Amino acid sequence: MITERQATILKAIVQQYIETGQPIGSKALMDLLPTHVSSATIRNDMASLEQAGLIEKIHLSSGRVPSIQGYRYYLDNLLEPISVSEQMSELIQSDFSEHQFNKIDEIVAQSVKILSNLTSYTAIALSPESKSVRLTDLRALPLGANQVLAIVMTSNAEVYSQVYRLPNGFSGDQVEKIVRLVCDHLINKTLCEAQRWIKNEFPQVIKNYIEDPASLVSLLSDALEQVSGDHFFVDGQSNLLNYVDAPNSTNLKFFYSLFENDNNLSQLLGLHELTADPGDTIQEGINVRLGYDLNPQVLKNYSLITAKYDLADYGAGILALLGPTNMPYSELIGLISSLRQELAKNLINYFGELNGNSG
Structure with missing residues (x-):
């Protein structure tokens, strides 16, 4: 158990590392904390956080970076999603409305294209599985x-x-x-x-x-x-390679096979699991899984954000984002939350028009 001040320091370290990609020292943290804390006190708290396995040292400098356990603690306890701006919301709406969709799959495919373009990460979606389809x-x-x-x-x-x-x-x-x-x-x-x-x-x-x-x-x-069967859609596959420390034939083969095999995508999205780990839930229907939980050999530098979208009688699907561990989670969770709402709205409208025409 860490103290409230240590939690504040951990949150600052995670957010600053996400922003800069550089280790953070005690002097830099003095300017980032909401209240004044001496450099010596910060060093003591950082030592406690390191002892707890939440931050670690990766260079000879005195700076620290979040560990996998630190990211998990931040995601489960400290993360505050940021809602998208009105301008971003209007952009997402226009990216859907400027297309004439003739199939459900076209709407879902557009959602992953939008998500990948807005984030430069890899977007994945699963079409809604409707028990009422005849x-x-x-x-x-x-x-x-x-x-x-x-x-x-x-x-x-x-x-x-x-x-x-x-x-x-x-x-x-x-x-x-x-x-x-x-x-x-x-x-x-x-x-x-x-x-x-x-x-x-x-x-x-x-x-x-x-x-x-x-x-x-x-x-x-x-x-x-x-x-x-499951219908998967992926956009921005090559973006994954931007975050590989040392690309080799093994992880390149894994990445290519990951998106060519529906069973691999089902496994990645956790479709074979009955329930997600309780600690993974960020907000209703949205989870974050770290790469070490997905595939520690190849995906250790990545994280997966998944968001379920629900269409009531028309079924449910999944929208997901695969990117580096130090993604800006607060902004991305707000973005994927907004996008799944717009996706659901477009799909429900499509079903409504379809049923109206058939009636």
């Missing part, structure tokens, strides 16, 4: 050469297509007939209901048509998985 059409178009084009359309006006190679012994016409049969059972069902039906009931429905339905079950399940 299957509106499913088609299979024969292409010849034992291939078929599967087309899936959903109630949120999204269209997904994928070319599949047919199992041996099947013709495109056969698959097309079976798909029409499937549509009779699945149209207007939610994607989750459709997936369950394909897995549990579909084999019985088509047992009179084919001897072994397993291959078609796999094909249709994969087509629906493409629709209901």
Whole structure:
């Protein structure tokens, strides 16, 4: 447990290091503290903070920098988010309003572009996962050469297509007939209901048509998985390399694979975890995770800010920012909080217009 004055000193050290990137000494801190404290008293408090593992010495000078534990303490106890200015809020709104969006994914993609441009860091977003999205059409178009084009359309006006190679012994016409049969059972069902039906009931429905339905079950399940799976968007990937102390083949390979693999992005955003650590919560729906918690070998110099955006009946998604450990957290958390609100507003408006048009 540290004293109130030591907490004030730690906060000043973190904020000054974020601003300058240089170690901070006791004399410099005298001018940064809100009340007058002697240099000797500051040195004593700094010694206590160093003993507690919250600051550390990295050079021969007397200056100190925050440790990973110091950053964590600052984030959990001392951070004060700064709301964006009216001008910044208007800029974010205009960056959305100047585009005509035809798909949900286009709105989410615009949000990561805005966030990356405003911060020069790497922005990541996960599209909203809506339990209410329903299957509106499913088609299979024969292409010849034992291939078929599967087309899936959903109630949120999204269209997904994928070319599949047919199992041996099947013709495109056969698959097309079976798909029409499937549509009779699945149209207007939610994607989750459709997936369950394909897995549990579909084999019985088509047992009179084919001897072994397993291959078609796999094909249709994969087509629906493409629709209901996570949709990630990333912008500013190369910005990560600006904060690597010594780039090498190992971390370069990691960074490139990180954004090419959805499973890696799911892991990075903590989608496989049931709950976030309580200490990570900065404000409602916003967390900061330090690189040592993410991947101590490669991401030790980075931090990840994640913000959940909620669309009520239309689902929820995630907006995230990956940057250096000494990011200006107060400003960035205010920015990402404002951006997620504008993203949610645009998505809700889109859904509202879509439902109005369909009604």
